[in-house]
Amino acid sequence: MVIIENLHKKFGKNQVLKGVDLTISEGGIFAVLGPNGSGKTTLIKAVLGMVIPNKGQITVLAENIKKNSTYRHKIDYLPQIANFPSNLKVKELIKMIKDLRKPTHDDQRLIKLFRLEPFLNKKLGQLSGGTKQKVNLVLTFMFNSPIVILDEPTSGLDPISMLRLKDLIKAEKAKGKTILITSHIMSFVEEISDEIVFILEGKIYFKGSIQKLKTKTNQPDFEHAIASILSDNHA
Amino acid sequence: MRLRQYYPITMLKILKYSFYDLMRSRWSYVYFAFYLLLGTVLLFLNNDLSKAVITLMNVIIVLVPLIGTIFGVMYYYNSKEFTELLLAQPLKRSSIFLGQYLGVVLSLTMSLILGLGIPFVFYGLFESSAIWDFSLLLITGAFLTLIFTALAFNIALSNENKIKGFGYAILLWLFLAVIYDGLFLMTLIMFEDYPLDKVSLFGTMLNPIDLSRTLILLKLDISALLGYTGAVFKQFFGTSFGLIVSFVMLTVWVVMPVLRIVFKSKNKDF
Numbered sequence: 001m002v003i004i005e006n007l008h009k010k011f012g013k014n015q016v017l018k019g020v021d022l023t024i025s026e027g028g029i030f031a032v033l034g035p036n037g038s039g040k041t042t043l044i045k046a047v048l049g050m051v052i053p054n055k056g057q058i059t060v061l062a063e064n065i066k067k068n069s070t071y072r073h074k075i076d077y078l079p080q081i082a083n084f085p086s087n088l089k090v091k092e093l094i095k096m097i098k099d100l101r102k103p104t105h106d107d108q109r110l111i112k113l114f115r116l117e118p119f120l121n122k123k124l125g126q127l128s129g130g131t132k133q134k135v136n137l138v139l140t141f142m143f144n145s146p147i148v149i150l151d152e153p154t155s156g157l158d159p160i161s162m163l164r165l166k167d168l169i170k171a172e173k174a175k176g177k178t179i180l181i182t183s184h185i186m187s188f189v190e191e192i193s194d195e196i197v198f199i200l201e202g203k204i205y206f207k208g209s210i211q212k213l214k215t216k217t218n219q220p221d222f223e224h225a226i227a228s229i230l231s232d233n234h235a
Numbered sequence: 236m237r238l239r240q241y242y243p244i245t246m247l248k249i250l251k252y253s254f255y256d257l258m259r260s261r262w263s264y265v266y267f268a269f270y271l272l273l274g275t276v277l278l279f280l281n282n283d284l285s286k287a288v289i290t291l292m293n294v295i296i297v298l299v300p301l302i303g304t305i306f307g308v309m310y311y312y313n314s315k316e317f318t319e320l321l322l323a324q325p326l327k328r329s330s331i332f333l334g335q336y337l338g339v340v341l342s343l344t345m346s347l348i349l350g351l352g353i354p355f356v357f358y359g360l361f362e363s364s365a366i367w368d369f370s371l372l373l374i375t376g377a378f379l380t381l382i383f384t385a386l387a388f389n390i391a392l393s394n395e396n397k398i399k400g401f402g403y404a405i406l407l408w409l410f411l412a413v414i415y416d417g418l419f420l421m422t423l424i425m426f427e428d429y430p431l432d433k434v435s436l437f438g439t440m441l442n443p444i445d446l447s448r449t450l451i452l453l454k455l456d457i458s459a460l461l462g463y464t465g466a467v468f469k470q471f472f473g474t475s476f477g478l479i480v481s482f483v484m485l486t487v488w489v490v491m492p493v494l495r496i497v498f499k500s501k502n503k504d505f
Binding site for chain 1 (some may be wrong): 502
């Protein structure tokens with residue numbers, strides 16, 4: 001599904017990715033974890049073609065992504081910071097993204113799910129952070145693509161919306177989609193993900209199930225397992 | 236092949252949305268109102284269309300580049316996160332940035348043309364012989380907007396830091412609008428014993444603001460205002476060929492930075 005080979009990326013003098021090799025197979029929820037500045041977002045942005053690698057190759061659904069933009073029809077992406085043009089209304093933004101990408105009717109269902117109806121005629125500049133994140137989620141999920149990438153999807157959400165999001169993600173997984181998530185909320189990751197990809201200092205440190213991680217680190221629970229990796233590596 | 240047909244449409248869509256976005260911003264109206272006021276006041280003070288055109292030229296040639304530079308830089312930085320959202324969509328980078336660039340240019344040019352056009356039309360522009368001079372003034376204004384907005388996008392694309400970007404943009408404007416002329420004049424005085432025709436010719440062409448001024452004065456055919464370079468220009472090329480040469484140079488001034496926008500945006504990390 002997504003194959004990353006020997007990926008290197010440098011920002012100025014800062015070598016962020018140092019030879020990442022990663023294969024994400026079809027179907028399932030993959031959590032990309034790592035300490036701050038370990039290169040999670042850079043890795044995701046490289047898959048999206050937003051960051052251009054210095055070395056290495058990325059293949060998405062058997063298509064090399066270099067100098068290509070059509071493969072992004074198959075990817076839905078939720079960016080970390082949602083900041084939209086403040087003069088636009090929610091309704092207009094959704095219409096515009098549909099116009100730029102492709103027609104869909106799934107937005108109605110998602111608007112209902114996140115109870116966004118009262119905000120449709122409000123300008124984006126007037127919305128709270130959590131409501132913006134809900135709009136962001138609608139924009140992401142409405143196209144129903146086989147690959148979904150979520151960068152910190154829970155930020156700013158209230159507990160009820162969080163539950164709805166979890167259900168939504170599980171429902172998407174049941175459709176056979178491949179979902180990549182980054183998050184700092186360990187309980188969320190533990191509950192939802194099938195596999196963990198742990199990045200440390202620009203390399204894949206661990207890839208496998210949570211159970212495997214616990215055995216490897218010899219820790220009884222997930223949070224301690226992550227903590228033990230970090231303290232063992234002085235990160 | 237499908238992609239090639241599809242490409243200009245996405246660019247036009249992005250142009251449309253950037254334009255709508257700007258049309259709702261307060262600053263577009265401030266800019267429009269300023270020109271409206273300027274046009275009206277000039278006509279009342281001068282009571283003569285041709286004289287108003289000359290005064291207007293002096294204002295436009297300095298102000299349009301300033302507004303183009305500031306708006307360009309401001310728009311780029313303000314829509315940064317939104318641009319990132321667009322970049323994750325199946326859209327070509329060049330169509331995103333060119334669409335945004337043309338959206339800014341279109342809204343600025345519209346403010347200029349409507350703001351100045353309305354008072355002049357009411358004053359009786361269509362019955363006046365000044366209509367061609369006035370049109371040329373607006374065309375030059377449009378060129379200057381195209382050039383300086385493109386330069387601003389270049390600066391913004393190359394500088395992640397907003398403050399630095401703004402700083403360089405203002406410096407660029409200050410250099411081309413004010414400092415360049417001073418340096419140019421000093422060079423001419425220092426080397427007055429040498430033949431300076433060619434030097435001054437090149438000097439004019441290398442600055443879009445000087446080029447625009449020469450272009451308009453050539454058309455107005457006012458020798459007293461042409462100055463040394465204008466006179467050289469006229470002598471060297473003649474009036475009509477001089478006009479063509481200046482238009483070609485202005486086009487080059489648009490094409491170069493636009494090409495760099497395309498190139499730079501292709502290789503940039505977001």
